[in-house]
Amino acid sequence: MTAVTYKLLHKDGKARRGTITAPHGKIQTPVFMPVGTAATVKAMKPESVKELGAEIILANTYHLYLRPGHDVVKAAGGLHKFMNWDRPILTDSGGFQVFSLGDMRKITEEGAEFASHIDGSRHMLSPEKSMEVQNALGSDIIMAFDECAPYPADREYVMPSMERTTRWLERCKAAHKDTETQSLFGIMQGGMYDDLRRKSAEDIVKMDLPGYAIGGLSVGEPKELMCSVLDGCVDLLPEDKPRYLMGVGTPDYLFEGVERGIDMFDCVLPTRIGRNGTALTSFGQVNIKNARFERDFLPLDPECDCYTCRNYSRAYLRHLFKSGEILSSMLLTEHNLHFLVNTMAGIRRSIEEDRFAEHKEEFYRKYGYM
């Protein structure tokens, strides 16, 4: 028995309504996972993250390995206990940092050598090491150590990179022993090339893992390109396993992903832009810093029932941000997270009622994308 299982409940077109059962609880899918890189969803108390309906959050192997160190987290009794979050946790493998650290790292067949962004010290992250760290953290879902190719990247770069990611996945699988309490998800790569995506999918699906992710998208490519790549590769993943589109995203991308059969998403966007004064609302993105909100005493999103919108005005939120007050980050983050989690809940309902397409159109019309 694997730690994480998926049950498909209903389909509306390719959109899937399902449940994931993990050691720390059930997850209704499609799901949006808030990101808590350093064992905290920034500016949020775990209780508040729970209250707004998040059923799973994401943490990062690379960051926790560097600080405080996975041995510390393990000594604390595992990540759940350490950070006071008793629902499922997914940990990213550190693979994305291979991409985002740019020239501060070197990739070899063995793994990736990093210069710590904290103190410059050098560290080697390999498939085996990533499994060791994620095992010590004790997350429900652990991700394979992969390489996310940049965009744009030519075939000559992407093909060997993708093949190495597949070899790394084999090593991850071999190193991952604790399959009863944690489940390893594989990651498809292949850049923007349909045939490489197909090859990657075929190779990783053979390994019969409890779940699969699509990596290497949402790295700066145009939306249409991401959609067309998804068109060509989501169906290559097994129907009876959860499908996770990594690093996505904005509300519109969520709809595009679900429409093509994606079950899981994560993104730093709501928390990051929240801390920087931008809100996601049902009528589009709002920059609360704008002078036009100086005397606007309406709630951020009049249609929202989150704590922030029930109690505070745009003028107050603007004031808090301009004053550099901590409450600004808290209130905006809570709203943004609530908005995306709630958007996913609406998507799930629409799939159950076979009206996903209409729901998507309605959302776009209001959000200002159409």
Next chain:
RNA sequence: GUGGGUAUAGUCAAGUGGUUAAGACAGCGGGUUGUGGUUCCGCCAUGCAUGGGUUCGAACCCCAUUACCCACC
């Protein structure tokens, strides 16, 4: 009242005769997609207290005026 000093953007300021007047903060606008983000990128003085003068050319030199600061009466 006498002597001295200072006046450059909302604020603090660089610039002491030669092409489009540094920079910082504030302000304004934008960005942000498996978090290297109290972050990043733009914009923001046709004008240097005011009025004259010298000069090919003045924020810069000269004169007057005004305001403020410091001393001394």
